Amino acid sequence: MMELNERAQCLLKALTERYIRDGQPVGSRTLARDAGLKLSPATVRNVIADLEELGLVRSPHTSAGRVPTVQGYRLFVDTLLSVKPLEPEVVDEIRQTLDIEGDSHDLVESASNLLSDVTRLAGVVTLPRREHASLQRVEFLPLSNRKVLAILVISDTEVQNCILNTERDYGAAELQQYSNFLNEHFAGKELKSVRATLIAELKETREHLNRMMATAMTMADKVLGEAEKGSDYVLAGQTNLMDCDELCNVNTLRQLFEAFDEKREILGLLDQCVESEGVQIFIGEESGYQMLDECSLVTAPYSVDGKVVGVLGVIGPTRMAYERVIPIVDATARILSAALNPRD
Amino acid sequence: MMELNERAQCLLKALTERYIRDGQPVGSRTLARDAGLKLSPATVRNVIADLEELGLVRSPHTSAGRVPTVQGYRLFVDTLLSVKPLEPEVVDEIRQTLDIEGDSHDLVESASNLLSDVTRLAGVVTLPRREHASLQRVEFLPLSNRKVLAILVISDTEVQNCILNTERDYGAAELQQYSNFLNEHFAGKELKSVRATLIAELKETREHLNRMMATAMTMADKVLGEAEKGSDYVLAGQTNLMDCDELCNVNTLRQLFEAFDEKREILGLLDQCVESEGVQIFIGEESGYQMLDECSLVTAPYSVDGKVVGVLGVIGPTRMAYERVIPIVDATARILSAALNPRD
């Protein structure tokens, strides 16, 4: 792609910033005043014509000013944007909001609310993936009516429980044996490998195992299945999107909200962001999902024990205050990571 | 209030039904044809003028047909409506959807989805109140880092757990003593009274109790606090409301969705419905909440062990198919009650 000279870059930057501020197509007169380049509107028009040629800006109609295209935003975000460092007060607010008691689900929920409150857009945070989490302990408790309560301790802050329907009642002592057996063999191992081992053993050696072992394994397998089942996310502040005039028509909103409810597509998109190192941005159609055509998504991954386990981000109109949203998302991801990592 | 003669009632009924079907103000010509009363449009106009006098219908503007007012809907719903018995297929669908494994939260979620799917409106179901639930058992498990896992078994299908931050680490044996103590004294008692007793004992006799008892009680109190904390509801199918043309403007929708997110006000309204025996209906402003001015709410309470523990319902535009929604809500409440009641 042809290089833009400095003046053209400066004008694109000024135009984009102005448009993000006002939401109105920017004309040559305004831009000439705005950019601080001591140029006449006519000159500006010439430069802008070039930018239009390159597909960086476009006119909603003949006699209107210009508006950045997706490519324009992309260039702006990648090379023109000066990301201001975040005000310490905001960092403090994030820290305080995420310094709470509770399990990781509570944290994720707080983070999502936080993102939507601070940016006045929609916040989204995936629940941490548990594939690499390891099993700390399993316990079984007898209930009545042929039901058994299984408790899966994954970490100090992460417990999953699950009521199993069994074919008969079990006594406390018997269940204790099962959990002892499982804890001896599997405590400290990754959930994933525990499950794989269990399945293999169940298939291969069912006859050789005594009944107890088999039952224990079936139970454990059921519980692990629960614990591993599909990823999910927490969304907050959808209603903020109803304030954005570019999204403010019922049809656009419906498609968007239906996608939020459906979750599948949004999850697919968020999963893509797990790969990246830092902040990642999808502008408009770049996401490849039609309901996000008018939206941008700014994400950052967060991690536990040095492994990326989830993604958080902000969904808003393409015309969003990137220079503010980006550092917020970045900081929130870091602070959430810190909050999720066991300290002592 | 003055009695309406039969003809007036019949016309109001026809008008309301027609308006619910088409969403267009109903004129005298249409109504004359529709009502099957062999009347001329002119006569119909006379009758309708009386209905308008009584505040049962109104004209959006001079040269338009008539539309029911809130009072009109109220009369329609209370005395004119012929509720069709539900088709067996629908009942079957409800039965099947609610015949699932899982705890009460899963059931409530299914019920909410079900209501929104079947009615194509928004479904709402409160979580069952636990005030009258009784404590079946408490268990404590040691975690590391001065944390203890507390498990509260409320019923065969209802377990609550909670990670407690304590001032020191506890051993398994020690914790076992605490839970034994609590189980001996409180198993089978109502959560509410357990909590009350605990608080009283903690205040009164802290010095007389040995340390262990005190700790156990503090822990149990914390857990019960968690288990009792504020009621909540599960909403489904909000996006269905975006299809209703009477709600189809961004401002109305935003207010509504913000209220859904906020939850407090909606919960207040739903709480009122716990009192009533059967199906209860709020039409438009009757609810007293401004964001529901354009909406109606149809609710029915559901119960466990003969005690009402929650409410479910449907939120939609005032112009909704009451004769269909009412039996659906009614049936769902009954079937949900049945599904929640422990069988054996």
Place this chain on the structure above:
DNA sequence: TGTTAGCACTCAATGGCAAGGAGTGCTAAA
């Protein structure tokens, strides 16, 4: 007395039309 036909009237909705204004593209001069 209740019902009906006739008729003037009201008012939302629609589309055409003109005026106003913001902004462009082009050309020619500095």
Place this chain on the structure above:
DNA sequence: TTTAGCACTCCTTGCCATTGAGTGCTAACA
């Protein structure tokens, strides 16, 4: 290379006439 000037485009707004659905009233009718 930059700038001023100017014709041109096209959205926006407001106005007006037309259309059509439906009413309210009055007078005739059963």
